Amino acid sequence: MGQRRGRGVPGSSLEERLRAECPADLSVIETLRFEPADGIALLPHHLERLTRTCRLLEIPLDPDAAHAALRAERHDTARRLRLTVTTAGDVAVTAHPLPPTKDVWHLALSDTPVRSDDPWLRVKTSRRALYDAARAALPDGIDEMIFLNERQEVAEGAITSVFVERAGALITPPMESGCLPGVLRAQLLHSGRAREVVLAAEDLRSADRLFVGNALRGLVPAMLTG
Secondary structure (H helix, E strand, C coil), X not given: CCECCCCCCCCCXXXXXXXXXXXXXXXXXXXXXXECCCEECCHHHHHHHHHHHHHHCCCCCCHHHHHHHHHXXXXXXXXXXXXXXXXXXXXXXXXXXXXXCCCCEEEEXXXXXXXXXXXXXXXXXXCCHHHHHHHHCCCCCCCEEEEEECCCEEEEECCCEEEEEEXXXXXXXXXXXXXXXXXXXXXXXXXXXXXXXXXEHHHHHHCCEEEEEECCCEEEEEEECC
C-alpha cells in the first residue's frame, strides 16, 4: 500500500504522524442520518469534523461541494448517508436504508487493546481494520464491542461512543483514553449534558445507566453482558 507523505507541522506530533502514515488509498468518512422531515441531523458538526480531519491529513477539500452533495440527497424514508473524501479531494455520497434501532444494545469487551496514543483513533477514516473486524465477528447476542486501552481504560465502541450515567449526569471517556471525537459526543459535551472522566470496565458494570451512541443512532440504552 503506497503512502502519501506530507511536510508535517513542526512541533505538532499528531499532524506529523498522521501525514507520514497516510496511505494513498485512504478516505475520510462521515456517516450521517437523514430524515425526510428534518433533513440531515447535526450537519454543521459533521462538516466541521470533516474539514478538521482533511486539514490534519493535508487532503484538499471543497466544503461547499461536500455540503451540496449532501443537500442533494432526498429520500422518502430515513437513510444512512456515507460521505467520503479521497486523498485527491474527490467527494462521494452513498445512501443506505436505516433499520430501526433495538431498544437495548448488549455489549462485550474486546480482548484486543487499543493504543491511547494512536493518532488514527482521533480521525474518522477508512483506516479502521480493527473495528471493522470486530463488527464482522460480533458474537451471537452482542450488538457492539467495547475497547479498552493499554491502561485498561474504556476507550470507545467499534462504531459508538460510550456514556455512563451517574446521578443523572452523563460521563464519557476523554480523548486521551483513545477515542474518536464523535459528533454526538461533541454535541453532548458542548451542551453540558456530558463531561469527560476516565472510566474502567467496572464503571460500565456499576453505572446507574449505560449508553452507547453516535450521530446515526443517538443515545442507545445498553448493558454489558460479555
